[in-house]
Amino acid sequence: MSGCPANLKANPLLSRWFRLDQQPVVGVRSGKVELGQGVSTALAMIAATELGLDIDQIDILPADTAHGPDEGYTAGSFSVEHGGAAIRWAAAQVRELAAQAAATVLGARADQLVVEAGQFRRPGHNEGVTYWHLHDRINLDVSALDLAAPVLHGGTIDNAQMQRPDLIGKLSGAGFIQDMTWPDLLHGRVLRPDHPQDRLMTCDEASARALPGVVAVVRDGHFAGVVAHSDEVALAAIALLRRSAQWERGAALPVDDGLNGWMDHATPVSTCFLDEAQPEKDCPIQHAARYSRPFIAHASIGPACAVAYWHDGQLQVWSHSQGIYPLRRQLARTFGLEAEHVNVTHAHGAGCYGHNGADDVVLDAALLARSVKAPVMCLWTRADELSWSPFGAAMRMELSAGLDANGQILVWNHAVWSPTHLARPGFGDGVNLLAAGDLAKPHARPPLADAPRPQGGGDRNAVPLYDVGARKITHHLLPQGPLRSSALRALGAHANVFAIESFMDELAGLAGRDPLEFRMAHLSEPRGRAVIEAVAKAADWTVNAPGGEGHGRGLGFARYKNLGAYCAVVAEVEVAETVRLVKVTAAVDAGEVIHRDGLLNQIEGGIIQAASWTLKEAAGWTQDGFKTRSWADYPILNFSEIPAINIVLVAPEGAASLGGGECAAGPVAAAIGNAVAHALGVRVRDMPLTPERITQAIHA
Amino acid sequence: MVTTQTSGIGVQSQNLIINGTEVNLSVDGEMPLLSVLRDRMDLKGSRIGCTEGYCGACTVLVDGKPVQSCNTPVWSVTGKAVTTIEAVDRHPVLAEVQRVFIGLQAAQCGYCTNGIMMTLAGLLSQSPRPDRAHIVAHLDERHLCRCGVHARVLKAIDQLLSHSERASA
Numbered sequence: 001m002s003g004c005p006a007n008l009k010a011n012p013l014l015s016r017w018f019r020l021d022q023q024p025v026v027g028v029r030s031g032k033v034e035l036g037q038g039v040s041t042a043l044a045m046i047a048a049t050e051l052g053l054d055i056d057q058i059d060i061l062p063a064d065t066a067h068g069p070d071e072g073y074t075a076g077s078f079s080v081e082h083g084g085a086a087i088r089w090a091a092a093q094v095r096e097l098a099a100q101a102a103a104t105v106l107g108a109r110a111d112q113l114v115v116e117a118g119q120f121r122r123p124g125h126n127e128g129v130t131y132w133h134l135h136d137r138i139n140l141d142v143s144a145l146d147l148a149a150p151v152l153h154g155g156t157i158d159n160a161q162m163q164r165p166d167l168i169g170k171l172s173g174a175g176f177i178q179d180m181t182w183p184d185l186l187h188g189r190v191l192r193p194d195h196p197q198d199r200l201m202t203c204d205e206a207s208a209r210a211l212p213g214v215v216a217v218v219r220d221g222h223f224a225g226v227v228a229h230s231d232e233v234a235l236a237a238i239a240l241l242r243r244s245a246q247w248e249r250g251a252a253l254p255v256d257d258g259l260n261g262w263m264d265h266a267t268p269v270s271t272c273f274l275d276e277a278q279p280e281k282d283c284p285i286q287h288a289a290r291y292s293r294p295f296i297a298h299a300s301i302g303p304a305c306a307v308a309y310w311h312d313g314q315l316q317v318w319s320h321s322q323g324i325y326p327l328r329r330q331l332a333r334t335f336g337l338e339a340e341h342v343n344v345t346h347a348h349g350a351g352c353y354g355h356n357g358a359d360d361v362v363l364d365a366a367l368l369a370r371s372v373k374a375p376v377m378c379l380w381t382r383a384d385e386l387s388w389s390p391f392g393a394a395m396r397m398e399l400s401a402g403l404d405a406n407g408q409i410l411v412w413n414h415a416v417w418s419p420t421h422l423a424r425p426g427f428g429d430g431v432n433l434l435a436a437g438d439l440a441k442p443h444a445r446p447p448l449a450d451a452p453r454p455q456g457g458g459d460r461n462a463v464p465l466y467d468v469g470a471r472k473i474t475h476h477l478l479p480q481g482p483l484r485s486s487a488l489r490a491l492g493a494h495a496n497v498f499a500i501e502s503f504m505d506e507l508a509g510l511a512g513r514d515p516l517e518f519r520m521a522h523l524s525e526p527r528g529r530a531v532i533e534a535v536a537k538a539a540d541w542t543v544n545a546p547g548g549e550g551h552g553r554g555l556g557f558a559r560y561k562n563l564g565a566y567c568a569v570v571a572e573v574e575v576a577e578t579v580r581l582v583k584v585t586a587a588v589d590a591g592e593v594i595h596r597d598g599l600l601n602q603i604e605g606g607i608i609q610a611a612s613w614t615l616k617e618a619a620g621w622t623q624d625g626f627k628t629r630s631w632a633d634y635p636i637l638n639f640s641e642i643p644a645i646n647i648v649l650v651a652p653e654g655a656a657s658l659g660g661g662e663c664a665a666g667p668v669a670a671a672i673g674n675a676v677a678h679a680l681g682v683r684v685r686d687m688p689l690t691p692e693r694i695t696q697a698i699h700a
Numbered sequence: 701m702v703t704t705q706t707s708g709i710g711v712q713s714q715n716l717i718i719n720g721t722e723v724n725l726s727v728d729g730e731m732p733l734l735s736v737l738r739d740r741m742d743l744k745g746s747r748i749g750c751t752e753g754y755c756g757a758c759t760v761l762v763d764g765k766p767v768q769s770c771n772t773p774v775w776s777v778t779g780k781a782v783t784t785i786e787a788v789d790r791h792p793v794l795a796e797v798q799r800v801f802i803g804l805q806a807a808q809c810g811y812c813t814n815g816i817m818m819t820l821a822g823l824l825s826q827s828p829r830p831d832r833a834h835i836v837a838h839l840d841e842r843h844l845c846r847c848g849v850h851a852r853v854l855k856a857i858d859q860l861l862s863h864s865e866r867a868s869a
Contacts, residue, residue, distance in 0.1 A: 036808050036811070163805060167810055170813070171810055176811065177749070231739065301844060302811045330838065350812075379748070381751070598807055602808075604849070605808055605847045609848045638840040640840050
């Protein structure tokens with residue numbers, strides 16, 4: 001059926017999405033899960049709009065592989081764009097089915113009826129019938145593809161005062177997977193090494209087993225864990241195992257010089273995916289520069305957690321994974337089960353910004369629970385979280401360009417080196433769950449790959465949106481680096497945009513032009529121009545404002561993935577020994593806005609997190625292993641470092657919704673980098689922009 | 701009076717006052733207060749975060765003062781009044797903090813939020829009330845947020861301080 005959204009086509013049974021037997025609410029299931037980003041609220045608002053319900057008549061049910069739709073991963077800022085489109089279409093079809101049933105009951109024509117607060121009635125009549133009265137007469141076990149394209153109401157409910165329904169519970173008591181409890185719940189912990197190349201050979205299992213309260217010590221190949229009646233006992237047992245553990249170290253790690261020097265000795269798989277004919281004109285202005293970003297940590301506030309329960313040869317797990325269906329298939333493969341014998345139910349976790357330890361801890365829990373006849377909750381420690389959770393990949397970007405005498409860019413080269421940004425379980429052949437490689441019968445990891453274009457991984461946003469003449473863009477995919485890497489918010493866009501936008505400022509300087517004017521002279525994309533104009537106005541951008549003396553302002557712009565939301569950012573900084581971020585102004589075009597405050601909250605969070613990455617964050621290693629094992633080793637932005645934030649939302653009439661959670665990452669990094677350069681007169685091209693690097697740049 | 705039993709080494713009877721209720725627990729005195737609250741009392745609103753006193757997700761009030769419960773041994777709070785987020789309805793300042801946070805939607809995942817709200821309730825209940833700079837310095841030292849809700853938390857502090865000025869004017 002033309003127009004039917006892809007996620008609904010893939011899950012066409014309406015009963016996968018809606019339940020009408022839960023009076024006084026309509027149950028909605030989405031495959032796009034709540035990761036703390038508030039997406040459930042936006043999805044509920046779309047469903048309410050199309051069904052003709054009040055928001056409190058929608059109950060977002062937990063995503064679950066036994067009942068809900070398979071929408072892959074909740075990632076890539078696609079939840080509203082793809083997940084919302086599917087719910088909108090399916091909800092409109094349910095409303096039309098209900099209207100037909102209501103018409104029969106009320107003796108009217110379906111198109112004469114109005115629906116309000118879930119009640120269908122003829123205009124001018126008070127009596128009517130509700131979804132719940134009609135639910136016996138409505139068959140939702142029908143395929144959306146067998147029904148006519150519905151009339152979409154479109155838009156959203158009035159949301160000036162809209163509050164997220166899930167917050168009040170969380171802000172009053174329990175609400176997270178870590179809070180789940182059963183009378184017979186057992187507690188599991190696992191033993192992980194301090195060094196990325198260590199493998200467990202032996203440990204004194206007997207001493208752990210002898211500890212009162214220990215139920216089981218589980219060994220399988222290089223994997224070790226314990227199950228106990230309480231978490232403290234499980235931790236004590238792990239401490240005993242650690243004391244006696246013998247590790248075998250694999251390959252030595254290269255030196256961590258903070259500048260990705262290890263990349264010099266790694267052999268990439270190189271793809272030049274855009275190579276346009278060089279111009280014949282001369283380029284009197286030439287420039288080249290190299291930029292970098294280190295590995296960065298997810299650093300979730302809550303430790304990864306899962307509950308697993310084996311019964312009758314079936315595995316039930318609760319998880320804060322981003323992809324419950326891919327996880328189900330990975331678990332089935334690991335344990336040699338049919339996928340139908342594994343069920344994954346989503347439970348809320350602490351804020352998730354990509355592929356963190358959520359999936360890995362599920363396999364840990366399942367391995368531990370296999371030895372007992374009760375559900376087992378497995379928790380990671382803070383050290384596990386900051387070392388064994390996959391990292392956002394380190395990146396190196398080399399840019400060069402040629403300009404004519406008028407300052408017009410004629411040639412643009414961008415090469416990016418990076419290990420993978422996408423090692424999610426279920427992506428590629430093999431099993432990408434941490435413990436799977438440690439088992440006596442290990443499962444091979446998938447072969448080296450990165451997120452495919454056009455979204456891209458290391459090459460995400462490597463192609464500038466500007467008109468830059470002949471472009472040559474090369475992606476050098478490196479084998480797994482010293483730290484395990486995978487998807488972290490914005491993937492390669494954070495550093496590629498940092499590089500492109502820093503380079504644009506450098507070129508503007510060489511051409512003797514204002515950074516804003518220089519960009520506009522190279523940008524014909526109307527929505528891109530609109531956000532840059534909007535941010536310039538909101539930030540009161542003064543053309544050719546003098547910098548130096550420690551005060552500066554900088555601009556950054558990108559369209560996320562070159563196919564998502566547009567974002568332009570102006571940062572103002574004061575630089576002394578450290579960079580003080582004074583103010584961030586952002587203009588965002590995310591198309592039609594469903595939940596305004598939710599979108600603003602996501603953009604604010606994106607700004608602050610990206611500022612933290614850019615100014616402070618670096619994961620690393622020594623010859624002894626992981627360098628970041630505690631928050632003391634991994635500082636993030638704190639409250640006194642938060643800038644004033646002003647966000648302007650712009651969008652052309654009728655533009656479709658685009659996700660907003662990731663669009664600010666690159667532009668914020670770039671705006672900060674450019675502001676620092678404007679303030680100092682010298683540029684720092686390596687993130688994070690620490691006091692040491694600032695001092696170095698000044699004295700260079 | 702709620703009484704629970706457990707077995708283990710170093711177990712002693714601990715008299716606690718949790719959210720206004722006297723509780724007698726047989727637990728190891730070195731057990732972290734957070735574990736007692738979450739695992740023995742089923743009060744899950746104090747979060748398990750880093751368990752080493754950095755992130756503040758576990759913050760509760762002990763005799764009105766914000767304390768990180770993850771590295772506070774339970775023996776050290778015997779006989780003292782422990783207040784958790786679950787007592788929000790009986791603690792007017794905490795209720796006001798929660799009301800302002802909900803009003804501003806000053807949360808994303810909400811995992812760190814209860815700890816921050818407990819700290820603010822504790823600081824705002826002190827007499828005299830500390831100023832904004834003191835509160836922010838306290839948050840810098842004791843709390844982390846990863847979703848980037850800081851700007852809204854700061855807005856909430858401003859709103860709470862302006863309420864209290866009005867109230868005392």
